[in-house]
Amino acid sequence: MVRKQSEIIKSNELDVALLKEIYEHELSLKEIAAKVKEIKDRQKNLIWQVQQKNITRAGNYELVPVVKINRYIDVVVARSLLDDDKFMEAISMSISKAEYHLTKENLELCTHKTPSTTYKVIKHDL
Numbered sequence: 001m002v003r004k005q006s007e008i009i010k011s012n013e014l015d016v017a018l019l020k021e022i023y024e025h026e027l028s029l030k031e032i033a034a035k036v037k038e039i040k041d042r043q044k045n046l047i048w049q050v051q052q053k054n055i056t057r058a059g060n061y062e063l064v065p066v067v068k069i070n071r072y073i074d075v076v077v078a079r080s081l082l083d084d085d086k087f088m089e090a091i092s093m094s095i096s097k098a099e100y101h102l103t104k105e106n107l108e109l110c111t112h113k114t115p116s117t118t119y120k121v122i123k124h125d126l
Contacts, residue, residue: 047119060124065117071095078110 056063
């Protein structure tokens, strides 16, 4: 719904300045996020290029894999192992919190682990 000009509350200059600054920060954050995405995409492309050439080390630089294990709760398995209250509790929280609230055995039975690999370049001192 659009307000008529007469319905708009008159603002003092400080209020306008505060809202304008917030708006400008939001624009800046969007621009920065777009730039970060652009840099990450370029980095992924460069990593792909060196992997295609089987380059792992050149000069004092080395491409190293960083492996992380991602864990998630299998809802179907969790439903079969837990009563309704514990089931709802388990699926609505992070795995680290679920570890605290549930038995380790039940959590292990309904948790899947999948590795993911990213790469970074480290610089060695020569």
